[in-house]
Amino acid sequence: MFETIITPKSKLISGWALGLLISILLASSPVSAQVMLNDSLSIKLKKAKDMSDTFNLRSTTKLKSDQLTKIFVRCKVDPLNDQPFDVNAFSVLDTVNKVRYRMISYHDYKNLMVFRTGVAKSYLKTEILNKNGKPVYGLPDYDPEVYDSFEDYNFEGYTNIQIPVNFTKVVHGHFAGKPLSDKAELSLIYYSPTELNRFTADMEYSVIISAKEPVLELYYGKNKVSELDIEFKGK
Numbered sequence: 001m002f003e004t005i006i007t008p009k010s011k012l013i014s015g016w017a018l019g020l021l022i023s024i025l026l027a028s029s030p031v032s033a034q035v036m037l038n039d040s041l042s043i044k045l046k047k048a049k050d051m052s053d054t055f056n057l058r059s060t061t062k063l064k065s066d067q068l069t070k071i072f073v074r075c076k077v078d079p080l081n082d083q084p085f086d087v088n089a090f091s092v093l094d095t096v097n098k099v100r101y102r103m104i105s106y107h108d109y110k111n112l113m114v115f116r117t118g119v120a121k122s123y124l125k126t127e128i129l130n131k132n133g134k135p136v137y138g139l140p141d142y143d144p145e146v147y148d149s150f151e152d153y154n155f156e157g158y159t160n161i162q163i164p165v166n167f168t169k170v171v172h173g174h175f176a177g178k179p180l181s182d183k184a185e186l187s188l189i190y191y192s193p194t195e196l197n198r199f200t201a202d203m204e205y206s207v208i209i210s211a212k213e214p215v216l217e218l219y220y221g222k223n224k225v226s227e228l229d230i231e232f233k234g235k
Contacts, residue, residue, distance in 0.1 A: 037221075040079070041220075045226040046200075048229065049230060050072075051070055051071065067208060067210035071205050071230055074202050075200070075201045076201075077108075077200070078198045086193050087108070087201070089150070089152075089221045092228065096212050097208070102161065104165075104189070104205060105203065106122075118196050119195075119196060120192055123146050123190055125148065126186065128167055136170060162188055163206050165186070167185040213232070
């Protein structure tokens with residue numbers, strides 16, 4: 001599990017989280033909005049909710065901040081042309097504070113799926129090596145040949161918010177919850193295209209709530225999928 005933190009000075013930090021969050025009831029908004037893109041792709045929003053303090057077995061992130069909250073978005077995706085689906089084109093826009101968020105976690109699957117073949121694979125944007133100059137076991141692979149399209153869909157007047165993961169404890173070890181090195185090992189995470197068809201996509205985004213209350217919209221590329229009607233627990 002990863003831990004994403006923002007300090008009081010609004011410096012974004014993240015770290016390796018230990019333990020589990022206590023399970024609580026969720027305040028979620030049932031939704032069903034669908035968009036068709038060029039007769040080749042169908043995306044239907046199924047769920048959007050605040051889950052900043054929620055236990056979720058599939059979640060790979062945990063937040064510890066009064067300035068951030070974590071939202072969960074679920075979509076049904078059907079690439080009608082049976083082509084690989086570009087996961088990194090998903091983003092969430094805050095139309096009030098004029099920011100665009102990259103997802104911090106992604107998971108795709110089909111019902112009754114036994115083997116996870118063809119699913120999107122996570123990658124490091126920045127190479128991280130151990131003291132011997134070798135890749136670190138348990139971290140996503142680093143492969144610059146795998147293209148990241150997130151910045152291909154920038155919006156004029158919007159600032160991209162991309163929160164890196166801190167792997168320092170994984171790379172250098174830790175004692176009593178503190179890393180054994182002052183060298184921070186940070187990297188953004190992105191994903192390879194998925195080869196699934198008619199699948200479910202679960203995404204998590206870290207959203208800043210310390211400014212004006214956000215008004216959020218889910219986009220795929222430059223195409224709006226749906227507004228996200230979310231009641232924030234911290235507001």
